Amino acid sequence: MKITEHLKKSNGKTLFSFEIIPPQKGTSIQELYDNIDPLMEFNPPFIDVTTSREEYVYIDRDGLLDRKITRMRPGTVGICAAIKHKYEVDTVPHVLCGGFTKEETEYLLVDCHYLGIENVMALRGDAMSHQKYFEPTKGGNEFASDLVVQIKNLNKGKYLHEVIEATNKSDFCIGVAGYPEKHIEAPSLESDLKRLKQKVELGADYVVTQMFFENKKYFEFVKKAREFGIDVPIIPGIKPIAVKRHLQLLPQVFKIDLPEDLIAEVEKCKNNKEVRQLGVEWCIEQSKELLAAGVPVLHYYSMGKSDNIKAIASQVF
Ligand code: FAD
Numbered sequence: 138m139k140i141t142e143h144l145k146k147s148n149g150k151t152l153f154s155f156e157i158i159p160p161q162k163g164t165s166i167q168e169l170y171d172n173i174d175p176l177m178e179f180n181p182p183f184i185d186v187t188t189s190r191e192e193y194v195y196i197d198r199d200g201l202l203d204r205k206i207t208r209m210r211p212g213t214v215g216i217c218a219a220i221k222h223k224y225e226v227d228t229v230p231h232v233l234c235g236g237f238t239k240e241e242t243e244y245l246l247v248d249c250h251y252l253g254i255e256n257v258m259a260l261r262g263d264a265m266s267h268q269k270y271f272e273p274t275k276g277g278n279e280f281a282s283d284l285v286v287q288i289k290n291l292n293k294g295k296y297l298h299e300v301i302e303a304t305n306k307s308d309f310c311i312g313v314a315g316y317p318e319k320h321i322e323a324p325s326l327e328s329d330l331k332r333l334k335q336k337v338e339l340g341a342d343y344v345v346t347q348m349f350f351e352n353k354k355y356f357e358f359v360k361k362a363r364e365f366g367i368d369v370p371i372i373p374g375i376k377p378i379a380v381k382r383h384l385q386l387l388p389q390v391f392k393i394d395l396p397e398d399l400i401a402e403v404e405k406c407k408n409n410k411e412v413r414q415l416g417v418e419w420c421i422e423q424s425k426e427l428l429a430a431g432v433p434v435l436h437y438y439s440m441g442k443s444d445n446i447k448a449i450a451s452q453v454f
Contacts, residue, residue: 138227139310140256141342143182144370144433151428153454155437155446156185156374159210166219172443173220179450183227183256184220185345185436188213190262191236208236214245218252227256229312232288234278235262235271239287242278243297246288250307258312259284259341271322281313282336289340313337315344315371317358321392330365343369348376348387348438350419351396352426373427376438377416377445380409417448424453 143152155176160169173184189210195202217228230249232242249257261281264271273279278287287297294306313336316329323329333344344367349355355373362371378387378395384403387393399419406412424435435453437446 138182138255139308139342140183140227140229140312141310141370143227144343147182147433149431151432152182152434153179153437153450154181154183154185154372154434155439155443156187157216157439158187158441159189159212159216160441161209162211166216169216169220169441170223172439172441173224175447176439176443176450177224177226179454181226183229184224185229185231185258186213186217186220188231188233188260188262190233190265192266214248214252214254217249217254221252221254228254229256229258230254231258231260232284233260233262234273234281234284235265236274236277238274238276239278239297240276242284242287243291246291246307246309249309255308256310256312257288258314258345259288259336260314280332282332282339285311285313285336285339285341310342311340312343312345312372313341314347315358315362316347317349317354318347318393326361330361330367333362334365334367337367337369341369344371345436346371346374347391348374348393350378350393350399350423352423352430355427356430370433372434372436373432374436374438375420375423375427376440377413377420377449378403379413379416379440379442379445381406381412383412383416413445417445420445420449421452424449428453 189208191206191208193204194207195204213230217230221228259281278284288309288311291307292309294301315333319326319329346355359371381403384400402415403412406415427435439446
């Protein structure tokens with residue numbers, strides 16, 4: 138079922154969902170199941186599965202370093218199919234511009250359609266680790282908005298090189314990313330919102346936000362988005378802080394700020410066990426306030442480990 142249909146069916150009740158990352162190559166999918174199992178009691182209507190950019194690895198060949206490009210966490214669509222069929226839940230593969238030609242994207246979308254996957258998140262992706270700026274892949278999409286256009290075209294039977302009067306067209310529901318603290322490359326929040334509006338006008342059906350640790354950032358973002366005429370559901374994405382190192386890592390990777398009182402509390406913690414507990418308590422408070430405000434879904438970034446998400450969900454749902 139489409140995410141938009143799940144939202145309609147919920148009749149305004151806040152739903153629970155979460156995002157997982159594929160395991161590293163060579164690892165069993167069982168570890169993923171072990172982390173999903175405890176969360177199924179909260180009836181997620183959908184689970185997101187991220188896609189990682191490719192990266193360079195250096196292979197020692199008789200003393201000479203050979204640079205090869207590889208993906209450490211492939212398998213997004215396969216994992217989506219496996220989870221969908223094991224748990225009878227909708228899955229949302231993240232589809233990236235970066236690292237994929239438009240043809241590869243088309244084949245991936247065709248696979249999703251055959252697998253009964255009805256939702257996709259359309260994302261640009263970040264720069265590769267050795268790049269300063271995002272560089273579009275040769276023959277690939279440049280912005281998430283271009284990817285939205287490609288997906289919408291496919292929904293109409295317009296493939297890249299031919300129009301097919303398909304008897305069984307795809308009808309993907311499309312999610313896109315929104316940034317309460319603005320995307321790092323956007324010159325202003327307003328210009329970022331204009332780009333978000335463009336994604337919606339081109340066919341995005343809903344927005345999922347980057348993580349935030351102060352709800353007022355989400356509420357202000359939604360208010361501004363509505364003033365800009367963005368009228369699709371805006372799903373808050375949240376994450377419990379889990380280790381002390383997150384104080385530096387989260388701002389660095391996700392380009393977000395942490396509130397002073399959270400920083401002070403984390404700094405007081407004696408070890409990461411205490412930080413993990415603090416993260417759970419902070420996230421429970423955030424979740425309860427968002428729930429009271431009637432958000433459509435509470436979408437948790439699980440980063441593969443679910444004990445803390447379960448602790449939060451059991452206090453909130
Ligand atoms: P876009 O919407 O293309 O925007 C990128 C930047 O370009 C913005 O600054 C925007 O303002 C600007 N812009 C947009 N259109 C134009 C235009 N036409 N001309 C000029 N400027 C323009 N990354 C992954 O690698 N894998 C994932 O699975 C993943 N999942 C994510 C899930 C969520 C919910 C979120 C919020 C992010 C996720 N990301 C993921 C990170 C995302 O790929 C990065 O934040 C990326 O830098 C931007 O992606 P986007 O889709 O928002 O890009």
